[in-house]
Each structure stands twice: as C-alpha cells, then as structure tokens.
Amino acid sequence: MARSRRARLPDLDEIALSLPExxxxxxxGGRPAYQVRGRTFAFARGPRKDAFDPGTGELYDDVLAFSCTAEDKEAMVGDESSPWFTTPHWNGYNAVLLLERDLPKVTVAELREVLTDAWLAKAPKRLAASFVEDQS
Known part of the structure; x- marks a missing residue:
C-alpha cells in the first residue's frame, strides 16, 4: 500500500464533508465546526487559557478538537511522539486536540481515520451502522 501524504488544512474540510449528513x-471560510445532525464531532477552537505553549506561555490560537472514544484518547495522547494532546480542561471528555500547525505530522489516512471515528462517535446509531455496513 502506498504511503499516504502528509495532511493539510484543506484535507480537514474534504474528509469531514465526505461523511454522511x-x-x-x-x-x-472561517474556523470550522463539523456536525452530523446537529452534533459537533470536530471543530477549530479559539485561544483559551487551558492550551498554551509551555515554552512561551502564549495561548495556542490554532487548536483543533476531535471527538473520540476514551480508549482512543488514551492511546493517542499516551504516545509521547504523537502530535495529539489534551489539557486538564478536557479531562473526562472524549476528545483529542491537535494544533493546525501540526497537521503535517499526521498523514491524510490518519486524519481520515480520526475524523471518521469522531463522526461515528457522534452520529445517530442507525446512520453510523448504515455507514459502517456500506464501507464493508
């Protein structure tokens, strides 16, 4: 299988909008939020005091948030070489964070998997089941 190229910001729109509904x-334009039947599964968030550069103290202004399962979150943020992270504000919430500037640290295939899993976490059960069946 060919290696997937590195992800870019336009891939976020392309992948998210390819998912049902x-x-x-x-x-x-603008900083996006993606929803399935009114339930947000991925979004770009503005600067918040809980996400900052530990070296400079500056607030991150390019945070992306993705819904996930608790197991996926643990695996993604537990890998120190991974660009995925969390903050204390997100404790107990099934989501991972990624800086837009770190998108090239993941492949398009990885971004597609994370967005699809985020969509599956928020999509209505019948819609999700239908999607999974269609992918088989």
Whole structure:
C-alpha cells in the first residue's frame, strides 16, 4: 500500500464533508465546526487559557478538537511522539486536540481515520451502522 501524504488544512474540510449528513459552520471560510445532525464531532477552537505553549506561555490560537472514544484518547495522547494532546480542561471528555500547525505530522489516512471515528462517535446509531455496513 502506498504511503499516504502528509495532511493539510484543506484535507480537514474534504474528509469531514465526505461523511454522511455533515454540515460545516460557517459553510465556507472561517474556523470550522463539523456536525452530523446537529452534533459537533470536530471543530477549530479559539485561544483559551487551558492550551498554551509551555515554552512561551502564549495561548495556542490554532487548536483543533476531535471527538473520540476514551480508549482512543488514551492511546493517542499516551504516545509521547504523537502530535495529539489534551489539557486538564478536557479531562473526562472524549476528545483529542491537535494544533493546525501540526497537521503535517499526521498523514491524510490518519486524519481520515480520526475524523471518521469522531463522526461515528457522534452520529445517530442507525446512520453510523448504515455507514459502517456500506464501507464493508
């Protein structure tokens, strides 16, 4: 299998919007939030005091959040070489964070897997089951 290229910001839109019944807010431009039937599964978030550069203390202004399972979160943030992270604010919430500037640290295939899993975590059960069946 050919190695997937590194992810870029336009891949986020392309992959998320390829999933069933996904809407983007705002529909074009701006920092996106992706929803399936009104339930947000991935979004770009503005600077918040819980996510900052430990070297400079500056707030991150390019945080992306993705829903996931507790098991996936543990595996993703537990790998020290991984660009995925969390903050104390996100304790108890099944989501992982990624800086936009770190998108090239993941492949398009990895981003597709994370977005699909995020979608599956928030999609209604029948819609998710239908999607999984169609992928088989």
């Amino acid at each position: 996904v809407t983007r807010d705002p529909t074009e």
